Amino acid sequence: MSDRRTGTAAGVPYLAVPPPEGTENPGLVAVLHGLDHPNSEETMAATLPLQDVPAWRVYLGLPMSGKRSPEGGSEEIMRRASEDALMNVQAPVMEQAAEELPRAIEDLRRQLGVEDDADTPDTMDERSNADVPVLQFLIHVHLRFFVAAWAAQGCHSM
Numbered sequence: 001m002s003d004r005r006t007g008t009a010a011g012v013p014y015l016a017v018p019p020p021e022g023t024e025n026p027g028l029v030a031v032l033h034g035l036d037h038p039n040s041e042e043t044m045a046a047t048l049p050l051q052d053v054p055a056w057r058v059y060l061g062l063p064m065s066g067k068r069s070p071e072g073g074s075e076e077i078m079r080r081a082s083e084d085a086l087m088n089v090q091a092p093v094m095e096q097a098a099e100e101l102p103r104a105i106e107d108l109r110r111q112l113g114v115e116d117d118a119d120t121p122d123t124m125d126e127r128s129n130a131d132v133p134v135l136q137f138l139i140h141v142h143l144r145f146f147v148a149a150w151a152a153q154g155c156h157s158m
Helices: 041-045 073-112 121-127 131-153
Strands: 005-009 013-015 027-032 055-060
Touching: 005 073, 013 041, 013 073, 027 041, 027 073, 041 055, 055 073
Parallel strands: 027 055
Antiparallel strands: 005 013, 013 055
């Protein structure tokens, strides 16, 4: 397989790392970086390489970060966060990321030649489950934090 690829999928910037050599019918694992370190596609790929996962590892850029920073860059983000970090930065980033993720995944499948059923849980379990607990933990921790913070603000409907 070729080296890393960069590009955009449905308007979302990404860094794609190919599956290990010899992987047949590779799946697709999408990872979003944080607002704090690791706070870019590149630093997330270095922090969580997932090198043994038999899939394309795609590190997606978050809204309001990197190439997608608002006018004024980090100073503008800090200004918004100083007024209300949850409602002015964290919630909009999460909402936009969740909204654009399905289109980005669909576009990535097309760009990388990943079949629709290549990364279903059953298929991934048959090939490798070494990093699945790590991914499940990270997803659980981030979602729990977001839901808890959202509820603390009195925003009960999403």
